[in-house]
Amino acid sequence: MESQSSPRTAVLMGGESEEREISLQSGENIAKALRESGVEVETYDWHPRKMRDFLNAGFERVFIALHGGSGEDGTVQAMLDLAGIPYTGVDARSASICMDKHLSKILVGAQTDVLVPEYLCISVPEARTRLAQHAPDRWEDSDFLSFPMMVKPARNGSSVGVSLVESPEQRDEAVRAACLSDDDSVLFEQYVHGYELTVAMLNGKALGVCQIIPKTKFYDYDAKYLRNDTEYLTPSGLGGDFDALVCRQAEDVACALGCTRGVVRIDFLADAALNPYFLEVNTVPGMTSHSLVPKIAAHAGYTFPDLCRLILDMARQG
Template sequence: MSIDTRQLGKVAVLMGGTSAERPISLMSGSGVLAALQSQGVDAHGFDPAERELVELKQQGFNRVFIALHGRHGEDGSVQGALELLGIPYTGSGVMASAIAMDKVMTKRLWLAEGLPTPRYVLLGADDQQRERVIQVPDQLGLPVFVKPPHEGSSIGVSKVEGYSQMQAAVALAARYDAEVLCEEFIDGEELTCPVIGEGASARALPVVRIKPPAAGYDYQNKYFTDEVKYLVPSGLPAVEEAEIQRLTLAAYRSLGCRGWGRADLMVRASDRKPFLLEMNTSPGMTGHSLVPMSARAAGISYEQLCVQLLATAALDAPPAAKA
C-alpha cells in the first residue's frame, strides 16, 4: 500500500501523559516520531502533561498519532477530547477504548459473546478486608494473579502462590486502582496477537510466543532487559496459530476496536485451550514492543507500520454538516 505522506498534513504524536505508564509512552512516542519524520511526515511531539490539548487546534494539526498508554491516553478520555476538537486520531474510538482499558468490563463483554477468558473475582474498594481477601484462592485456586483493572504494562500485578501473600498483593494493586481484579492462573504459554484494520477488513498479524525468564514477564523484563525470548514465527502448529488469530479478531471486533490493537492470551498446557487476557488499544511501540515485531514477520517495517496506522486516523463521528 503506497501512501503519499504529504497528504497526511501536520501531525502530532501524543506521548508522555500523566499515567503510570508515562516512561513507556515517551519511549513509544519517540520511536513513532522519528519513524514518521524519516518518511517525510510533518510530525511533531506533543506531551499532554505539559501542554493543553486545545493547542492542537490552535496550531493547525490535521491528525494525531496516539502513543499514550494507560489512563487519560488509552481509556477514551483523550479520544473524546479529540472528537470534540474534530481532529482525526489513530486507534480505537471513545467507547472501545474505554471498555478495553477496563479489564473487568472487557471480560464481561467477552463472556457475553461466548469468548474464553480466565475466571475472576472483583474486589471493590469496600471489599478488601482480610477476611474477604483470603477467600479468593478458595474460589479461583492457587496461584492467582492480582492486578489493578485499569493499568497496563504489568504495573501493580502480583502472582500469588499462597494465602499469606494475598493481602500484600491486594494492597499493591490498590495503590493504582480503587478496585482490585483477582484472576485465575492459566498454566501454559503466553502469546500475543496484533490486529490492524477495522470491521470485516481487520486482519490478524503473526502470533508472537513469549518465553519469559524464571523471574516472570514483569515490567522490568518487558521493557528494560533482554531476558525475555520472543518467537515469531511462533512455532505453533498452523491450526493452533489460525485459531489464536480467529479468536483475537473476534475479541477485537466484539469491543468495536478500529485502527489497531493487540490481544494478550494464554494457551493452557493441559488441553491447549486459549484464553483471552486483555486487549490493548494503544500498544507499545518501543524497541521491545510486540506489534512492530509481529509486523516485521509479516513484511511490514516499523516505518511502514507507523505511516499505515497514521493513514487510518479517523473520528467516531465526523463533524455534521452545518445547516
C-alpha cells in the first residue's frame, strides 16, 4: 500500500481520437489494477478542450492511457512537462517521433541495422493535387515498388486509412482513403509477405514476441477490434532464436527512437525467410483485457497489476 502522502494520481483516458472507446477500456482496466495493488487513482476523461479544467483539478501524477491523437503524439506529454506533472510512458519528443511512421522509419534506417520496407512518402496536399490531375503517370515515382503495396497515412493508427493495393487501378482509391488530414503524408510501402509480429517492451527491454494471424487480408480495423477470429501466438511459434532476434531488434529500435520508458509495443513484419522488417511503434499500446501487451507480459511473468505498478513507478517529467 502507498503512504497517505502519495501523489494524487489521474488515469487519463478517452480523448478525441478514433481510438477513444478502446482508451476508455484501457483506462478503466488500468485504474482497477492499480487500485488492486493499493494505489489510489481517479479516472479522468480527457479532451483537449478540457485542458484548463484538467490542470485546475490539481493532479500530481498522471498515468497516460490515451491512444492516438493528443495523448500519443506528444501534445499531452508536452502540456504535462510545462505544468510540472510527472507522467507515465515516453516523453513528448519520442511520442511525436513514433507517431510519425515516416520519421521513425528514417531514424530506424539511419541508426540501426534493422530492415525497413521500401517506401515513398508524399504530402497529403501534393497527393490531392495529383488526384485532381487525372494524369495516367501521376504515381510514377512509386514505380520502384512492386504490387502488392500498402498505402497509408503516416500519422494515424488502428489501420484507419490503410489499404492493400494489389493493382495500379486500386491506387487512387487507396490514396484518397489515406488523405485524412492536410498536415499528414501518404506512405506507399512495399508489401512484406510472411508473418506479422509485435514485441511488448518495458523500460526499453523486450518482454516477448506475439505473432498475429488475422483471417482478413491484413490486420485491418475489423481484425483488430471487431472480429474474434484473429489468432495470437506468444511466443511467436517461429522458433526461440527468431524471437530472440526480433527482441534484440526491438531494443535497438527503442533506443534509436528514445522510447525506453514505460510500456511500448513495436510492430514488425517478417518475410518468408524470417527477415524482420520494422513497421511502427505504438507508444501508448492498448491495455484492455483483450490487448497484446498484458498477454505478452503475463507470459513473461508479470501480473497486470504488477505491470501497471511498474509503469506508474517510472512516471517522470520530460
